[in-house]
Amino acid sequence: MKNIRNFCIIAHIDHGKSTLADRLLEFTHTLDGKKLQNQLLDDMDLERERGITIKSHAIQMIYEYEGEKYTLNLIDTPGHVDFSYEVSRSIAACEGALLVVDAAQGIQAQTISNLYMAIEQDLEIIPVLNKVDLDSAMPDEVEDQIVDLLGIPRKDIIRASGKTGIGIPEILKAIVERVPAPGGDPDAPLQALIFDSVFNSFRGIIAYYKILNGSIAKGEQVKFVATEKEYEADEVGILRLDMIPKERVECGDVGYIISGIKTATEVKVGDTITHVKRPCDKAIDGFEEVKPMVFAGVYPIESEDFENLRSSLEKLQLNDASLTFQPESSVALGFGFRCGFLGLLHMEIVQERLEREFNMDVITTVPNVSYRVYDKKGSMKEVHNPAGLPDATLIERIEEPFIRASVITSTTYLGPIMTLCLGKRGVLVTQNYISGDRVEIIFDLPLGEIVIDFYDKLKSVSKGYASFDYHLHDFRPSKLVKLDILLNAEPVDALSTLTHFDNAQSFGRRMCEKLKELIPRQQFDIAIQAAIGAKIIARETIKAVRKDVTAKCYGGDISRKRKLLEKQKEGKKRMKQIGNVEIPQKAFLAVLKLD
Known part of the structure; x- marks a missing residue:
């Protein structure tokens, strides 16, 4: 065990985690030249196309140092705030972390938030200054920022470049020397923490775990503590680029188990695996339950696909534990699911993965957040969906969630960012100058204001330089109304x-105007109205497509023309009573991008 090192790579978006991981794999000869490609651990097409990491990936490397062989288990993590749950699970499976900071961009919001997560778990932090080969790099200034943040001697910071391979030997040496070997007792009863799982259509569910105590061998009877289900370990092994089967996985190692589990709900991330004959005393403290920030309805386009959608969501949930869902129905869309996401990017990725991996065509409704509604009797009800709101006469007050947001930017963009946050009903808490011209602004913002387009706007007003991180702070009473579209x-x-x-x-006026553009014209007039209760606050009319019925009347008496027009008017009236208006999927998506 003294030769095992478990570590992860944490950083802000686009600071070069995946490229650095590629160089480490190349340097330790984990892969030969044929298999090497950029962003090697990002195995989803979606990750490669967008250039972001969505899932954390575990891989094992063998590294020889001073004549001894060391087993290094690396977990590459995402950087986007919407996938911070992935990062927290990776951190729980490690003893050390490489904190990667871009030498051209310096420390950003997600760097700080991931760093605090790692410090809470008592991880050994190795700061790495990446991209030092760039012309725009400012290594000395960024090193000052790291020294201020961590309070460590300057000589402990490793200068590296994931692109050219500078500093890779020093990083590997630091991992062996600075990261502690995993603790744990190889002879104690088995205790393994599940930190991820995937669904394989041939082999069932594969769970990834880290062994804290004991060891696990092929053919042993194991038990999952939270679900109290028992299985036989058909295959155990370690994770290289592919899964490598082993007879036994030892204490301190990261590995996988296949036991023919078919039902997605039987495996929970954060659960403990132990032996049936010699169980451990207590389960490992897993991860805190994830709290979704954004809720949206996901409905199948064909109503008979409801059950397929359920099984697709269950399989997706194995691989993405931060997704939550429950069944609901809607008058317009039929049966579907109310899904909870960590943010808008997360929602977009889930929708895309449903289409690509499970061939599910879905309609997603307008995202919203959960509110607390207090009635006149003083009882509280959580509402995720405007349709679940009680009658306005019964409501005492509605409280909405507020977040504590941290924005790090250069002083040049301070004005526009302040204007943006105050326009979203934000309250300024503090403002700290970090170093030079970099400033951190702390705002309290209503979550409902930021779920739709805040992040995009923040990036555009700051030309991409502002970084944003947030956590749920509290609930506050607000003057909220339910806006209906008729x-x-x-x-x-x-x-x-x-x-x-x-x-x-x-908002009602903009929605009506947008829908007028998107809903196709019918044979009758369509009135689009925005209403608060019984009060109409905006209206647009889509004019009917009209056939000229009087075209065949040339000359003659006017009464002939009038008779034809009256007949057409009657027909239109009848059609309006029985005609229904189909809303295209584009209309639901357009509401998200109203501005």
Whole structure:
């Protein structure tokens, strides 16, 4: 065990984690030249196309140092705030972390938040200054920032470049010398923490774990503590680029287990694996339950695909433990699921993965957050969906979630960012100058204001330089109203939203205008209205497609023309009563991008 090192790589988005991981794999000869490619651990097409890491990936390397062989278990983690749950699980399976900072961009919000996560778990931090080969690199200034943040001697910071391979030997040497070997007792009863799982259509569910105490061998009877289910370990092994089967996985190692589990709900991330004959005393403290930030309805386009959608979501949840869902129904869209996501990027990725990996065509409704509604009797109800809101006369007050947001930027963009946050009903808490011209602004913002387009706007007003990180802070009373959209006086529940009273009028008007562009014209007039309760606050009309019925009347008496027009008018009236308006999927998506 003294020769095992478990470590992860943490950093802000686009600071070069995956490229650095490629160089480490290349240097330790884990892969030969044929298999080497960029972003090697990002095995999803989606990750390669977007150039972001969505899943954390574990891989084992063998490194020889001073005549001894060391087993290095590396976990590459995502950088985006929407995938911070992945990072927290990776950190729980490690004893050390490489903190990667871009020499051109310096320390950013997600760097700090991931660092605090690692410090809470008592990880040994090795700071790495990446991209020092760039012309725009400022290694001395960024080193000052790292020294200020961590309070460590300057000589402990390793200068490296994931692209050219500078500093890779020093990083490997630091991992062996500075990261402690895993603790644990090889002779104690088995205790292994599940930190990830995947679904394989041939082999069932494969769980990835880290062994804290004891060891696990092929053919042994094991038990999953939280679900109390027992299985036989058909195959155990370690994770290289492929899964390598072994007879036994030892204490302190990271490995996988295949035991023919078919039901997705039987494996929970954060659960403990132990032996049936010699169980451990207590389960390992898993991870805290993830709290979704954004809720949206996901409905199959064909109603008979409901069960397929359920099984697809269950399989996806194995691989993405931060996704939560429960069944719900809607008048306009039929049966579907109310899904909880960590943010808008997470929601987009889940929708895309459903289409690619499971061939599911889905409609996603307008995202919203959960509110606490207090009635006149003083009882509280959580509402995720505007349709679940009680009658306005029964409501005492509505409280909405507020987040504590940290924005790090250069002083050049301070004005526009302040204007943006205050325009979103933000409250300035503090403002700290980190170093030179970099400033950290702390705001309290309503979560409902930032779920749709805040991050995109922040990037555009700061030309991409501001970094953003947040956590849920508290619930505060707000003057919220339910905004309904009516088509020909029929409410469309999938388009209704809860919004602040001050924004309702302009938001309703913009929605009506957008829908007017997107809904195709019919043979009859369509009235699009935005309403708060019984009060209509905005209206647009889509004019009917009209056939000229009087074209065949040339000359003659006017009464002939009038008779034809009256007949057409009657037909239109009847058609309007029985005609229904189909809302295209584009309309649901357009509401998200109203500005």
